[in-house]
Amino acid sequence: MWEQIAANRRKSILLVMSSALLLGVLGWALGVNFMGRNGGVPGVMMALVVWLVMTLTAWYQGDNIMLSVAGAHRVQKEDLPQLFNVVEEMTLAAGLPKMPAVYVIDDPAPNAFATGRRAENAAIAVTSGLLRTLDRDELQGVVAHEMAHIRNKDIQLMLFAGVLAGAIVILAEGGLRGMWLGGGRSRSRREGGSDGSGIVAILAVVLMILAPILAQLIYFAVSRKREYLADASGASFTRYPEGLASALEKISRAPQRLGGATSATAPMYIINPLKRTGEMAANATSTHPPIDERVRILRSMAGGGLADYERSYREVTRGGGVIPASELSSGAAAAANQPAREASAGPAPSARENARQVDDFFYRKDGYRKLDCACGTTLRIPPDFATPAAKCPRCGTLHDLR
Numbered sequence: 001m002w003e004q005i006a007a008n009r010r011k012s013i014l015l016v017m018s019s020a021l022l023l024g025v026l027g028w029a030l031g032v033n034f035m036g037r038n039g040g041v042p043g044v045m046m047a048l049v050v051w052l053v054m055t056l057t058a059w060y061q062g063d064n065i066m067l068s069v070a071g072a073h074r075v076q077k078e079d080l081p082q083l084f085n086v087v088e089e090m091t092l093a094a095g096l097p098k099m100p101a102v103y104v105i106d107d108p109a110p111n112a113f114a115t116g117r118r119a120e121n122a123a124i125a126v127t128s129g130l131l132r133t134l135d136r137d138e139l140q141g142v143v144a145h146e147m148a149h150i151r152n153k154d155i156q157l158m159l160f161a162g163v164l165a166g167a168i169v170i171l172a173e174g175g176l177r178g179m180w181l182g183g184g185r186s187r188s189r190r191e192g193g194s195d196g197s198g199i200v201a202i203l204a205v206v207l208m209i210l211a212p213i214l215a216q217l218i219y220f221a222v223s224r225k226r227e228y229l230a231d232a233s234g235a236s237f238t239r240y241p242e243g244l245a246s247a248l249e250k251i252s253r254a255p256q257r258l259g260g261a262t263s264a265t266a267p268m269y270i271i272n273p274l275k276r277t278g279e280m281a282a283n284a285t286s287t288h289p290p291i292d293e294r295v296r297i298l299r300s301m302a303g304g305g306l307a308d309y310e311r312s313y314r315e316v317t318r319g320g321g322v323i324p325a326s327e328l329s330s331g332a333a334a335a336a337n338q339p340a341r342e343a344s345a346g347p348a349p350s351a352r353e354n355a356r357q358v359d360d361f362f363y364r365k366d367g368y369r370k371l372d373c374a375c376g377t378t379l380r381i382p383p384d385f386a387t388p389a390a391k392c393p394r395c396g397t398l399h400d401l402r
Contacts, residue, residue, distance in 0.1 A: 019160075019168065023047040026171055050171065055160070062159040063115045063123060066268065070113070071260045072103035072125040079361045080104065082354065083131065086143050087124060093237040094147040100124045106362055109256035110134065113268040114146035114155050122150045128358045129256060134247050137344050141234060141244030142251075145270055148233030154226045158268050172209070227270075227289050228322045231298060232309035239304030239341045245295045252291040293317065304340040371399055 024044050031043020057065070077084040084102060091099040096119050103125035105111075110130040116122030124146050126139075134142065149155050235241040251271045258273035266274050272288045293316060300312040310323045321328075363370065367383035375395040390399045 020048065020051045022168055023051045023171065026168060030171065047171065058160050059117060063117065063121070063155075066113075066115045066159065066265060067103060067123060067125060069260060069262065069265055070105050070125060071107070072105050072123075073362075073365060075102055075104050075361060080131070080357050082136065082357075083126065083139070086136065086140050090140065090143045090147045090237055093144065094151045094233075096122075096147065096151060098122075100147075100150060104128055104131070104358065104361065105260065107256075107259050108132075109258040109273065110251045110254050111258055111261075111269045111271060111273050112142050112146055113265075113270065114149045115159060115268060116150065116155050117159065118153070118156060119150050122155060124150075127258065128362070129254065130251070131358050132355045133250050133254065137238075137240060137243035138247035138250065140238050141240065141247045142270060144234035144237040145230045145244060146234075147237060148230040149226070151233065152226070152229060154230065157226075161267070225322065227294070228297075228313065231294055232306055232313075232323055235298060235301065235304055235309055236306050239339075240343070241298040241301045241304060241309075241340060242343070245298035248291055248295050248298075301340065308340075369401075373397055373399070 024047050027043040027045070027047020027050075028040040029043070031039035031041070031046070033039075035042060075083070080102075083104075087102055088099060098120050100114065100116070100119075100122040101124070103123055105125055105127045107127045108129040110127055110133040112124065112126040112130055114122060114124050124143065126142070130142065131139070149158075231244060234244050238244070248271065258269070261269065261273035266272055267288070271291060297309065297312045297316045300316055301308045302311070306323050307328055310321050310328060313322050314320070360370070363380055369381040369383075371379040371381060371390065373379060373392040373395060374397065375392060377392050377394040379390055379392060379399065381390055381401065385401070388400065388402050390401055391397070392399065
């Protein structure tokens with residue numbers, strides 16, 4: 001996907017410059033509205049300072065901010081061995097130089113995202129609901145999809161998009177709130193109103209209203225096609241398109257809504273976490289393509305390679321292709337054009353076992369002690385439990401906690 005990687009680098013530069021321009025115009029609007037007709041230049045300077053700070057923040061701390069906003073907790077291999085094994089497998093399949101850090105979000109809604117500045121410091125976060133819902137093949141499909149975002153440098157692009165779009169929304173909302181509270185009353189009457197300053201103030205208010213909308217449109221413009229490309233790459237990594245297709249269906253049909261998601265972080269997830277319950281379609285302002293279309297493309301693939309995805313995409317959408325021509329003509333694409341494999345055979349941890357591992361991790365994180373009773377019951381002792389002994393609710397055995 002070298003052509004796509006280069007395109008994402010260009011988009012990152014264009015996004016930063018577009019955001020700077022939009023922030024500058026918004027700063028001018030705020031300056032005029034709060035400082036009068038001579039406040040435009042100071043307002044632009046203020047906005048450019050915000051842009052510089054937010055750009056540096058996105059580059060150096062954007063991934064940590066995204067993980068913190070999502071409420072993600074880093075886990076190790078001994079915490080969730082199946083998840084780690086899948087991430088290790090897909091790291092090799094994607095040809096990444098380093099395995100991403102693995103995080104879990106304590107939320108019943110199944111979903112996942114990847115973030116980071118580049119592959120060397122990337123991270124993959126999955127919800128506890130995802131681990132409870134998917135089998136191993138489906139989990140592998142989701143992780144492969146997120147690995148594709150890392151390899152294609154989508155994570156860098158969306159990191160800048162999320163942080164900078166958030167900065168524009170914060171500035172605009174702050175300006176409008178200040179105006180409603182009286183801090184931005186039109187100065188046309190105080191300054192005579194004969195030089196058109198009233199019209200300028202009205203224009204400033206319009207810009208403050210439109211800026212967040214424009215920021216979101218920029219965000220949406222860079223976030224949809226990349227999902228198709230990540231589906232294609234993910235299917236080629238696993239050579240089992242059905243795994244990802246089944247995972248997308250399960251995630252989209254889950255009734256829970258992700259608690260820590262915001263409009264600034266929504267496009268980073270594999271499926272829009274702000275969707276309405278049961279929503280399967282997407283419109284022009286959605287952060288993601290229609291789920292049912294993505295599933296049909298994956299299930300129509302004759303094999304597990306990029307060329308198979310391209311043919312399926314054209315048949316389902318009846319439109320142009322999505323895979324860069326240079327990638328389809330490369331030897332790597334030809335080598336990857338292999339028959340799809342069968343579903344995994346052999347024993348694998350059950351959904352109940354996955355749920356137990358997730359519970360154990362969060363109990364340990366919260367300081368709970370674990371006691372295994374001879375009757376088979378597991379007792380969870382909270383850190384503030386003051387009684388010197390705990391009684392098993394099943395067999396009545398008294399366990400000494402001292």
